[in-house]
Amino acid sequence: MAKRSSTRKRAQKAGRHARRQASRLAAKIKRGTKQAARVALRKERAEQRKTLWDDARNLPNLLTFFRILMIPVVLILLEQGSPVWCFWAAVVYALAALTDMIDGWLARRQGLVSVLGQFLDPLADKLLVAAVLVWLVGMGRMPAWAVVLLLSREITITALRGIASSEGLVIAAGAGGKFKTALQFVGLICLILGYPYEYSLGVYDFGLIDFVHVGRVLIYLSIVFSFTSAASYLQLFANAIDAKRPDSALPTNSD
DSSP: OHHHHHHHHHHHHHHHHHHHHHHHHHHHHHHHHHHHHHHHHHHHHHHHHHHHHHHHTSHHHHHHHHHHHHHHHHHHHHHHOSHHHHHHHHHHHHHHHHHHHHHHHHHHHTTOOOHHHHHHHHHHHHHHHHHHHHHHHHTTSSOHHHHHHHHHHHHHHHHHHHHHHHTTOOOOOOHHHHHHHHHHHHHHHHHHHOSEEEEEETTEEEEEEEHHHHHHHHHHHHHHHHHHHHHHHHHHHHHHHHHHSOOOOOOOOOO
């Protein structure tokens, strides 16, 4: 009996020792796994920073940065108020707006489409248009209600685009949105010029044209296209969300 008891104790002792060793080994493996995960995370973040820095230096994104930097230049020139300064403000605005088409074309042609560019490009466009519109209200060239309508539409559609992107949906801009953009571009140039000018086309003389009135008409037309295109976008968004949902029976009213 004493021998059996001694053997059992030795076996129990060996079992406890083996469990302690296994526990220590598991702890070491766990610490090593956590350390390896931290190292991998640091490497991944370093690669992301490197990728973002590389993306920021490519030509399409540099043009987008240029467009953002031109916003205060346009506003400073506008603030001078004279016909000459307003003319140069219109030139700078036109150059900045045209870079929107150039950077998108370059990104697609050279295969430089990036996450940074997809974020900055629409942001730069909206900042440029919004800044100029708000500034023109203070100069008395645009009514505040029109600017509020335009900016409200842009904020709403931008929010919807963010939701659509999170759902994996891509909804392209329709013809109405493109007309809106073109009308705003020309209308804002007219409003920035802001003074009457003699204008003739070939043999026909249009006489004195007040570019503020012309610009307002174009912006009012752009408001119409803004809201028609917004309604179309909302419809496409709703249809796309419904198409993603699994078919389910609608609850019926028992009353």
